[in-house]
Amino acid sequence: MTTAHDVVAAYWAAAEARDWDAFGALLADDVVYRGPQTREQVRGRDAYVRFNAEGFAFDWHIRVQRIVGEQLRAASWIEFARPEGTQPGLCFFDLADDGRIAQITDFWPEQYELPASRAHLVERY
């Protein structure tokens, strides 16, 4: 049986391989992608494959840090390596009953300054 964890592992492997046929085969016809930080949205398999294949026109690589799956939901934490450095990427996935990915919510946190208000409560690593 293919689990949500397996589906997300295959999703990132296909992206890293630029195997857009394999990538698309993991997606529901009416997949919806959302990036809440920019409020961007992509609807439908073809548009979403194109977004991934054409939207990031630089040399990028994905290293999976963590995948957690439970029933028809999963989350992943990747490190996204690009020419200017590496950034974490965090996704939450909802799968349809047939195991294909129906919804993706994608977050890209960036570095920021430690607030002075809690600096006395932490150390740095």
Add this chain to the structure above:
Amino acid sequence: MTTAHDVVAAYWAAAEARDWDAFGALLADDVVYRGPQTREQVRGRDAYVRFNAEGFAFDWHIRVQRIVGEQLRAASWIEFARPEGTQPGLCFFDLADDGRIAQITDFWPEQYELPASRAHLVERY
């Protein structure tokens, strides 16, 4: 049996209730918290309870959007409401064999401008 999903649900409920005894009871003695965006770290239950109880000196509330648990790992997506607005918070958890939380990696993504390079591939919501 208590699952990783249940432990994380209890963690957020205790935080929202400011029930620091219940919150602390979910943590391993040597829990490690890390915020990769600032490279801040807190080690140990007492220090981590204090960080949460004292580090955010404003009126905040947590609404859980998603918890995903798998064996000794979990991820959560919350909305953190504070006076200046609501921000998503994303955590990855590792549990010790006794079910207590041993490691927390915490991300706080912020709004940013949609890059022009992919604007033709998305819509806004």
